Amino acid sequence: MTIKYDNVYINETSTIVGPYEFNGPFSKLYDKHYKEFYFGEKTFEQAESKLLQESVELLLEKSKLKKEDISLHISGDLLNQLVASNYAASNIGIPFLGIYNACASSVEGLIIASNMIDKNQIDNAIVSVSSHNNSAEKQFRYPVEYGAPKKNYTTFTTTGGASALLSKNKSEIKIESSTIGKVIDMGIKDVFNMGGVMSPAAAYTIYTHLKETGRDASYYDLILTGDLGKHGKEILKEYMKEEYNMELTNYDDSACMIFDLKKQPVLSGGSGPACLPLVAYTYIMNKMKNKELKRVLLVATGALMSPTIVYQQKSIPAIAHAISLEVI
Amino acid sequence: MTIKYDNVYINETSTIVGPYEFNGPFSKLYDKHYKEFYFGEKTFEQAESKLLQESVELLLEKSKLKKEDISLHISGDLLNQLVASNYAASNIGIPFLGIYNACASSVEGLIIASNMIDKNQIDNAIVSVSSHNNSAEKQFRYPVEYGAPKKNYTTFTTTGGASALLSKNKSEIKIESSTIGKVIDMGIKDVFNMGGVMSPAAAYTIYTHLKETGRDASYYDLILTGDLGKHGKEILKEYMKEEYNMELTNYDDSACMIFDLKKQPVLSGGSGPACLPLVAYTYIMNKMKNKELKRVLLVATGALMSPTIVYQQKSIPAIAHAISLEVI
Numbered sequence: 001m002t003i004k005y006d007n008v009y010i011n012e013t014s015t016i017v018g019p020y021e022f023n024g025p026f027s028k029l030y031d032k033h034y035k036e037f038y039f040g041e042k043t044f045e046q047a048e049s050k051l052l053q054e055s056v057e058l059l060l061e062k063s064k065l066k067k068e069d070i071s072l073h074i075s076g077d078l079l080n081q082l083v084a085s086n087y088a089a090s091n092i093g094i095p096f097l098g099i100y101n102a103c104a105s106s107v108e109g110l111i112i113a114s115n116m117i118d119k120n121q122i123d124n125a126i127v128s129v130s131s132h133n134n135s136a137e138k139q140f141r142y143p144v145e146y147g148a149p150k151k152n153y154t155t156f157t158t159t160g161g162a163s164a165l166l167s168k169n170k171s172e173i174k175i176e177s178s179t180i181g182k183v184i185d186m187g188i189k190d191v192f193n194m195g196g197v198m199s200p201a202a203a204y205t206i207y208t209h210l211k212e213t214g215r216d217a218s219y220y221d222l223i224l225t226g227d228l229g230k231h232g233k234e235i236l237k238e239y240m241k242e243e244y245n246m247e248l249t250n251y252d253d254s255a256c257m258i259f260d261l262k263k264q265p266v267l268s269g270g271s272g273p274a275c276l277p278l279v280a281y282t283y284i285m286n287k288m289k290n291k292e293l294k295r296v297l298l299v300a301t302g303a304l305m306s307p308t309i310v311y312q313q314k315s316i317p318a319i320a321h322a323i324s325l326e327v328i
Numbered sequence: 329m330t331i332k333y334d335n336v337y338i339n340e341t342s343t344i345v346g347p348y349e350f351n352g353p354f355s356k357l358y359d360k361h362y363k364e365f366y367f368g369e370k371t372f373e374q375a376e377s378k379l380l381q382e383s384v385e386l387l388l389e390k391s392k393l394k395k396e397d398i399s400l401h402i403s404g405d406l407l408n409q410l411v412a413s414n415y416a417a418s419n420i421g422i423p424f425l426g427i428y429n430a431c432a433s434s435v436e437g438l439i440i441a442s443n444m445i446d447k448n449q450i451d452n453a454i455v456s457v458s459s460h461n462n463s464a465e466k467q468f469r470y471p472v473e474y475g476a477p478k479k480n481y482t483t484f485t486t487t488g489g490a491s492a493l494l495s496k497n498k499s500e501i502k503i504e505s506s507t508i509g510k511v512i513d514m515g516i517k518d519v520f521n522m523g524g525v526m527s528p529a530a531a532y533t534i535y536t537h538l539k540e541t542g543r544d545a546s547y548y549d550l551i552l553t554g555d556l557g558k559h560g561k562e563i564l565k566e567y568m569k570e571e572y573n574m575e576l577t578n579y580d581d582s583a584c585m586i587f588d589l590k591k592q593p594v595l596s597g598g599s600g601p602a603c604l605p606l607v608a609y610t611y612i613m614n615k616m617k618n619k620e621l622k623r624v625l626l627v628a629t630g631a632l633m634s635p636t637i638v639y640q641q642k643s644i645p646a647i648a649h650a651i652s653l654e655v656i
Contacts, residue, residue, distance in 0.1 A: 001399055001423035003449050043640050071329055072508065079634065080408045082428050086632035090511040090645035095329040097436055097508060098632070098647075100410050100426045108425060112440060119447035121331050139636075180400065180425060183418040304414035304426070306407065308467075312371050317418035319426075 001180045002212035003111075005118040007168040008175040010325070013281035014059040016051055018133065018159025020266065021278060024259045029282035030160075031058055037134050037159065045079055046087075048132035048161075052077065053088035055161030056128050063165050070094045070165075071122035074113055076105030077130045077273055078157075080139065084130045094126065102302030103198075103227050104181070105129050106162070106277045107321040110298075111178040113166045114323070124167035131272025133157045140191070140307055153231040154192040155255055156266035160274035162281055172289050176324040177213060181205035183304060185317035191310050194271060195232015195255075198301040199239050201318040202228065205299055207244045209322045218249055221293040224284065226276035226300040226320075227255040229268030254279035276300050288327045296325045329508045330540035331439075333446040335496040336503040338653070341609035342387040344379055346461065346487025348594065349606060352587045357610035358488075359386055365462050365487065373407055374415075376460035376489075380405065381416035383489030384456050391493050398422045398493075399450035402441055404433030405458045405601055406485075408467065412458045422454065430630030431526075431555050432509070433457050434490070434605045435649040439506040441494045442651070452495035459600025461485045468519070468635055481559040482520040483583055484594035488602035490609055500617050504652040505541060509533035511632060513645035519638050522599060523560015523583075526629040527567050529646040530556065533627055535572045537650045546577055549621040552612065554604035554628040554648075555583040557596030582607035604628045616655045624653045 015030045022033035032054070041047040052075065060067060073094035075085035082098045089096040101108045106129045113125035134144055136157040142148045166175070184201040202225050210217060217223065228236055233253040240246045254276045255269035280298055287293045305316040343358045350361035360382070369375040380403065388395060401422035403413035410426045417424040429436045434457045441453035462472055464485040470476045494503070512529040530553050538545060545551065556564055561581040568574045582604045583597035598606075608626055615621045633644040 001450070003444075045634075045636055046640065046642070076428075078409075080636060081406075081430065081632065081634035083632070083634045083637045086511060086645055087637070087642070090513045090632070093510055095508040096429075096511050096647060097440070098428045100404075100428045101424075102409065112425070115444055115447075115449055116331075119443075119449070121443055121447070122329070180423040182421055183414060183424050185418045304409065304411070304418070306373075306409035306411045308373055308408060309411045309415070312374065314374070314415070317414055319424060 002177055002209060004177045005114050005175050008114040008117045008166055009169060009171040010164050010173045011167055011169055011171045012059055012063040012165040014055045014062055014163045015278050015281050016055045016161045017278060021158055021160055021258060026282050044132055044135035044138060045083060048084040048130050048135050049087040051161035052084050052128055052130035053091055055163040056092055056126055059126060059163040059165055067092060067094050070124055070126055072125040074099060074109040074125060075128040076100050076109060078136050101319050102304055103271060103273045104300040104302030104319050104321050105273045107298055107300035107323050110323050111180060111321060114175045114178060117166055117168055124165060126163055126165055128163040129273040129277060130161040131157050131274040133159045136272060150267060151192045152267055153195060154267045155194055155227060155229040155269055155271035157272040158258060158270045158275045158278060160278045162274050162277035172327055173285060174326045174328045176326045179205055179209035179322040181320045183317045183319050185315055187315045189315050194303050195229040195268060196235055197303045197316045198318040199228055199232050199236040202236055202299050202301045202320040203239045203243060205320040205322050217246060220295045220297045221250055223248060223251045223297045225253045227271035228253045228301060229255040230261060231268050291327060294327045298323050330505055330537060332505045333442050333503055336442040336445045336494060337497060337499040338492055338501045339495055339497055339499045340387055340391040340493040342383045342390055342491045343606050343609050344383045344489045345606060348592060349486055349488055349586060354611050372460055372463035372466060373411060376412040376458050376463050377415040379489035380412050380456055380458035381419055383491040384420055384454055387454060387491040387493055395420060395422050398452055398454055400453040402427060402437040402453060403456040404428050404437060406464050429647050430632055431599060431601045432628040432630030432647050432649050433601045435626055435628035435651050438651050439508060439649060442503045442506060445494055445496055452493060454491055454493055456491040457601035457605060458489040459485050459602040461487045464600060478595060479520045480595055481523060482595045483522055483555060483557040483597055483599035485600040486586060486598045486603045486606060488606045490602050490605035500655055501613060502654045502656045504654045507533055507537035507650040509648045511645045511647050513643055515643045517643050522631050523557040523596060524563055525631045525644045526646040527556055527560050527564040530564055530627050530629045530648040531567045531571060533648040533650050545574060548623045548625045549578055551576060551579045551625045553581045555599035556581045556629060557583040558589060559596050619655060622655045626651050
């Protein structure tokens, strides 16, 4: 389901990261980093909420705006009942919509905001997401202190807060269109194989976007998926060929970019709602501002299970949403 | 933050309930009911997802539409990672957005859909929510089998799936405007006192809606909050007077209507994302179709904590969103 926009721009972004991301290749591009995982808070959940809140506050500061100037705040994260977003939103105090499509929440938020801005329902919006390695591991797998071994195709949840300010005020980066994806379940039950779970959903959304816009994959200088990881990235390319007879040129996956996969202990790469925007709002947008990339399709991917439902032996559904960015 | 609509209508609704709701005053108004809590599924979580899925399928049937005719499905529920919605959406197969503002999710979904329909971004949308007494008790409090005693101001989570079809095709009930609320935290830490937690958020949204539309409370034949309960309803009325110097006439709360509070063992009344739509889509809309009520403001209220964050002694934030319905 594709929507075109005439008047939506990304005016500013902010990124705050944890130690692993800071030790990765985009180290110098983030606005702020923390050297450990608590950030002065008592728990990982509260630390994650602080990260998200600080990324919004930093965005306001960079934009020279006050919270009263912002029409709407949209936010999502992985924690049960979205508590990272909720407690941050409570401290920030802007009219708020909570969203959840797991690691596809970043683009889901950008789509809902773009819909409203393009049609003058609001002046502007802040879209934020967060993820935190230790809070996610504790909630979805095991507390990291247990030292449980992992399969090599497991991804490593990024620790980060990322926010974007959208409005109809012209900037270099225009949001040109968006595609809302469908939930797809291929019957996979392995909770470590997120790349395998999410690739068919990503493929469906990319295919649908290209079909509904009448474009070839080569229209984009870059198609960037969210967090399929090293293994999922290969699955996606193969699946696009087999299922849709489509060769993906100019394709990459942020999970494979945010860390140095050869040197850092992150197995198949990054993941989490923050993974895609941490790469898109820094490295990718810098390349767009330098005109090295002019058209980029961001495809955020989310796996939609809960630990409870995994214990009940159900297979894992996934979704992907896409947003097309253009340099003007 | 208030938005007005020119061309959005509720074309059809569907409601499916559990045994307590069926034993309540609106017994005959629901489309379908179950006599126990499993509905042929093995777990409460899967039962809840089935309820939600069936309510969407029933809505399609009542509307004489196929899933291919629907542009967008928006859904939310209380389960961790929205699994009731996700697994239902996976089986249904319509482009999907997951949302979470706890028990305010019903109106959050109606707002996002109305925004897009009014501006021709989509033809139509299905908005669904669910809640399930036993899955919610298990996740947020204790499994009901434990028989833990409760304070008298506790609300009783409704078991229900409720869906609405929205489009620009004229029907008797128009969505006239909406107001997106802010997260408000009054410092309450008592997880049983949901009415106390949510009343100030409801009051803020009602006040903001009336201020931004230039209306008196008496403009509405009914202002209906979601699930404040018997105790929360009184708190809201008092709070409106104290904080905003505003007397609420024509006011009620669906938590106090969905059950027979004198006869049924539900303490302060109903709750859960399904509570408000189960009342609104049956009893209230019947009264609207009979012209007994012409203008109704639905104010869904949500408490935004998780059990994890409650164990960490944090106070509980809340939100409320409003949507104005008019008979045409």
